[in-house]
Amino acid sequence: MNVEFSFLGADAMGRVFLTWTPVQAQARLVNPTGTAAVNITLRSAGSGGRLRFATTRTHLGTPTLALSLPVSGAPVSVFVAGEFGRPSVNLGDAVVEARGAGSLGVLGTKPLTVRVRKNAQTLSVAERDRFVAALATLNGGGAGRFRDFRDMHVQAADPEEHGNVGFLPWHRAYLLDLERELQAIDPSVTLPYWRFDRPAPNVFTRQFMGVPNAAGRVQFSAGHPFGTWRTDGALGISRTPSFAAGAAPAGLLTETQTITLGGPAPTAAYANFGNMEGNPHGFAHTSFSLGFIRAKQTAARDPLFFMLHANIDRLWAKWQWVHKRTSPADPRAFAPAVPNRIGHRLADTMWPWNGVTGPPRPPTAPGGKLAPSPSTTAPGNTPTVRAMLDYQAVGGGAPLGFAYDDVPFEL
Amino acid sequence: MDVARYRKRYEAELAKAAAPKRGRAGKRALTAAGKPASAAARANAIRAAPLEQEGLADRVTELLATVRDRKEPLTVRMAALQALGALDFLGPPFAPFRAAYKQTLRDIATDPLRTLRESALELLAMDKDPYAQNLLVRGLNQPKEAIVSEAKAIQFLGYDDHAEIVPLARQVYKRATGAAREEALRVLATDPQSEKLFTRLLKDKSEKSSIRLISASGLQSLNPEAFEKTARKIVADDSDDNEIRATSLAALAHGREVREKSTDPKFVNTVQKLTEKTRSPALRSSIQRFLQSTQK
Numbered sequence: 001m002n003v004e005f006s007f008l009g010a011d012a013m014g015r016v017f018l019t020w021t022p023v024q025a026q027a028r029l030v031n032p033t034g035t036a037a038v039n040i041t042l043r044s045a046g047s048g049g050r051l052r053f054a055t056t057r058t059h060l061g062t063p064t065l066a067l068s069l070p071v072s073g074a075p076v077s078v079f080v081a082g083e084f085g086r087p088s089v090n091l092g093d094a095v096v097e098a099r100g101a102g103s104l105g106v107l108g109t110k111p112l113t114v115r116v117r118k119n120a121q122t123l124s125v126a127e128r129d130r131f132v133a134a135l136a137t138l139n140g141g142g143a144g145r146f147r148d149f150r151d152m153h154v155q156a157a158d159p160e161e162h163g164n165v166g167f168l169p170w171h172r173a174y175l176l177d178l179e180r181e182l183q184a185i186d187p188s189v190t191l192p193y194w195r196f197d198r199p200a201p202n203v204f205t206r207q208f209m210g211v212p213n214a215a216g217r218v219q220f221s222a223g224h225p226f227g228t229w230r231t232d233g234a235l236g237i238s239r240t241p242s243f244a245a246g247a248a249p250a251g252l253l254t255e256t257q258t259i260t261l262g263g264p265a266p267t268a269a270y271a272n273f274g275n276m277e278g279n280p281h282g283f284a285h286t287s288f289s290l291g292f293i294r295a296k297q298t299a300a301r302d303p304l305f306f307m308l309h310a311n312i313d314r315l316w317a318k319w320q321w322v323h324k325r326t327s328p329a330d331p332r333a334f335a336p337a338v339p340n341r342i343g344h345r346l347a348d349t350m351w352p353w354n355g356v357t358g359p360p361r362p363p364t365a366p367g368g369k370l371a372p373s374p375s376t377t378a379p380g381n382t383p384t385v386r387a388m389l390d391y392q393a394v395g396g397g398a399p400l401g402f403a404y405d406d407v408p409f410e411l
Numbered sequence: 412m413d414v415a416r417y418r419k420r421y422e423a424e425l426a427k428a429a430a431p432k433r434g435r436a437g438k439r440a441l442t443a444a445g446k447p448a449s450a451a452a453r454a455n456a457i458r459a460a461p462l463e464q465e466g467l468a469d470r471v472t473e474l475l476a477t478v479r480d481r482k483e484p485l486t487v488r489m490a491a492l493q494a495l496g497a498l499d500f501l502g503p504p505f506a507p508f509r510a511a512y513k514q515t516l517r518d519i520a521t522d523p524l525r526t527l528r529e530s531a532l533e534l535l536a537m538d539k540d541p542y543a544q545n546l547l548v549r550g551l552n553q554p555k556e557a558i559v560s561e562a563k564a565i566q567f568l569g570y571d572d573h574a575e576i577v578p579l580a581r582q583v584y585k586r587a588t589g590a591a592r593e594e595a596l597r598v599l600a601t602d603p604q605s606e607k608l609f610t611r612l613l614k615d616k617s618e619k620s621s622i623r624l625i626s627a628s629g630l631q632s633l634n635p636e637a638f639e640k641t642a643r644k645i646v647a648d649d650s651d652d653n654e655i656r657a658t659s660l661a662a663l664a665h666g667r668e669v670r671e672k673s674t675d676p677k678f679v680n681t682v683q684k685l686t687e688k689t690r691s692p693a694l695r696s697s698i699q700r701f702l703q704s705t706q707k
Contacts, residue, residue, distance in 0.1 A: 059414050085412030133700055136665035141631055162502030163464075215562045215590040222693035223657030225665050225700065228628040233572050235597040235628045242493070251458025251490070256428030264429065278462025282497025289489070289530055294496055295537040298570070322421065341503075408414045 001033045003040060003069065003098035003108030007080070011374035015092065015187065017115045018082045019403035021392045022057050026075035027067060027098060027108075037068045040098045040107060042078065048093025049114030050086035054079045057396075059410045082114030084408040089124055091188045113188065116403045117179075117314070120192035120208070120307050121200045127192075128208055134186040135303055136225030138178075142232065148367030149178055150231060152352055153300040156362045159343070160351045162296070165270070165335045166344035167277050168316045169388035171309050173350055173370060173379070176400055178306060180371035190402065193310035196284045197254045204245045209304050216240040216290045231301040239291030239302055249287030252280040258315050259322060268323040271335035273316075281312050317391065317407045324410075326390040333389060346386040354382050376401040453483075454490035462497055464504045471498065471508045475515045478527075485524050492530060517542050521558055529559050536567035544568060551579055562590035569598045577602045593625055600629035609633065613641055616651060623655050631662055639663065647681050653691035660697040664704040674705045 007016040007025045029038055042065045044051035052061030057079055067076055080096060088094050092111035100107045118127070139146040152174065153161065161170050175191055182189045194203055203209050210218035210226065218237040220227045229237055243249045253261070258280055262273030285294050285308065292298040292305075299305045320326050325333040328346055337344035342360055343351055352365035369381035378398035379387035392409045393399035403409070447453050457477065460470070477483060477491035495512055498505050505512075516531040520543055535543035547564040550557030557564065565583050568576045576598060584595035596612075599605040612618055612626035631638035642659035645651050660682070679702070686698050 084414055141666040158502040162500060163504045215566065215594060222654035223661045223697035225661050227624065227658040228631060228662040230628055230632050233601045233632065234569060235600050235625060238566065251455065256425050259425060260429050275461065275463045277501060278497055282462060282500040283493065285500055286493040286496035289526065290533050295534060296500060298537050408417060410414050
């Protein structure tokens with residue numbers, strides 16, 4: 001007799017990826033030996049990521065859960081989520097275990113991965129190396145799919161991406177698209193974030209994001225996958241920070257200052273929070289005296305750009321959580337476009353994933369549709385601004401499939 | 412972690428941060444009544460002033476004046492330039508000020524302060540600005556008129572792949588040493604005629620490793636098949652530099668999309684055997700990554 005688990009959203013190899021958002025799973029008895037229902041306890045048994053269980057969709061799951069499985073083999077529903085603060089480090093290191101009473105012992109296990117975006121400063125060496133290798137592979141020596149992501153972030157696309165209320169939703173979709181492409185190469189990878197309001201000495205090393213030489217060319221350790229980095233025919237990465245490797249850039253708003261930009265609860269509003277596009281966002285870009293990252297048209301040539309924007313997105317996610325501003329129906333969760341620009345209104349589809357070209361949209365739409373994910377159906381391949389708001393599906397439906405290590409799911 | 416407890420703790424942090432320190436600093440920086448006395452305080456005040464779309468015209472005017480003000484020290488002018496660069500990221504709302512911003516960058520491109528000059532020239536070069544490109548080319552042709560180092564000049568010109576600077580890059584490569592020679596080589600990676608040069612440099616064990624690494628990248632860019640052939644030989648050559656071997660192998664692993672790659676089993680076997688032979692941590696780590704890439 002054993003217990004079998006099934007999860008919606010398993011990939012082609014049967015692997016399941018969770019975030020902090022509870023997902024529905026089913027447990028059922030296989031080859032039962034008696035005639036009575038079997039009482040089991042679910043517990044989180046992995047060596048890395050930890051799990052929480054509940055019979056309803058809640059953020060108050062528990063580390064163990066008692067269930068009674070009918071002898072008929074009929075499935076019993078249960079909600080499983082990653083335990084906030086205990087994400088996975090390696091694939092499948094979070095394990096759900098079904099244990100029967102007394103001598104029945106362990107009746108079934110299922111390895112899962114609690115996959116969330118983490119602070120780049122605290123990544124393990126293995127996590128760091130997997131991210132770097134996946135991004136280098138996506139770049140493919142300048143000829144890979146990463147080229148589309150550079151072509152998306154160009155001057156001609158500026159009105160789609162910057163200076164309006166869609167700044168945060170557009171970049172959220174952009175990062176999600178990139179992350180899914182990385183996960184197609186290595187499913188254990190997530191986009192790390194560069195927490196630029198704190199020193200990040202582990203990030204600015206030759207083993208990770210590199211260290212500039214006197215000419216401002218970033219140098220990497222021997223054999224580093226970015227050692228032969230090329231973009232648009234140009235060799236290498238140019239980047240000279242205005243801050244010491246052991247310090248944070250000067251003048252950037254801290255995380256708490258950024259969160260308070262939106263105003264105090266209960267009036268905290270996106271319209272004010274959106275001022276973060278100038279500081280810290282703009283200032284983070286220009287906290288380098290030289291380099292690709294400080295100009296829009298070249299920033300996406302530098303891998304650090306994506307870690308910078310992951311932090312911008314994390315700050316939005318944190319603000320959304322603090323003030324519970326995830327519902328598109330809440331006027332404080334978003335703001336009207338000023339001016340009434342297409343691509344920045346809740347119902348608008350976003351370029352380039354919508355494939356729309358020609359005025360007022362840009363002349364080309366590089367990259368095609370948004371990459372799919374085996375873990376979730378959201379936001380579809382043609383995302384709208386609206387679909388970007390409730391990324392954890394606090395209000396129900398399907399989540400976007402990403403989360404941050406310091407932003408919990410909370411109903 | 413208990414989410415409720417986490418929320419309580421975070422809300423306490425926010426309450427502490429809500430003290431109006433930042434607002435006061437911003438106002439001090441913007442009032443005409445009195446600027447902070449020290450340069451560091453003035454720079455901090457510029458950075459602390461909010462970058463909001465409201466009142467943007469006044470803010471930009473003040474920042475442009477500060478960047479141009481030669482009486483102000485470098486730290487203050489750089490802080491103003493940083494703030495303008497940050498505003499430029501706003502895109503459409505900054506568009507009405509872009510012409511003035513660009514003119515200011517041109518004005519300070521010949522400023523006595525090197526850091527400011529370089530910073531402005533790079534921003535202009537990224538924009539493929541002909542005025543900046545002319546200044547840079549003139550400096551390379553007439554070194555007495557150079558306003559940045561030879562290395563920086565060729566690097567900045569390289570931002571425009573249509574700038575037809577290959578002949579100039581060849582000249583610099585031939586006459587220069589150190590960083591300028593390296594930067595010239597990087598530019599030559601767009602020149603199909605430089606393939607032989609990159610092949611020769613990559614194979615040349617007496618060359619500096621930095622030159623060989625750039626050549627590996629350059630050759631891979633110009634002719635991936637030729638690079639693959641040369642790189643395989645280098646990887647298998649126990650007498651070659653381990654740094655070059657490790658980087659060549661890494662380039663093979665990531666040089667094209669792994670999912671489309673069919674790897675030669677003979678070469679994979681050679682690489683597998685290397686694991687036992689080499690003690691170089693860099694090469695070992697490249698081997699591991701290469702072998703993983705062939706398994707996916």
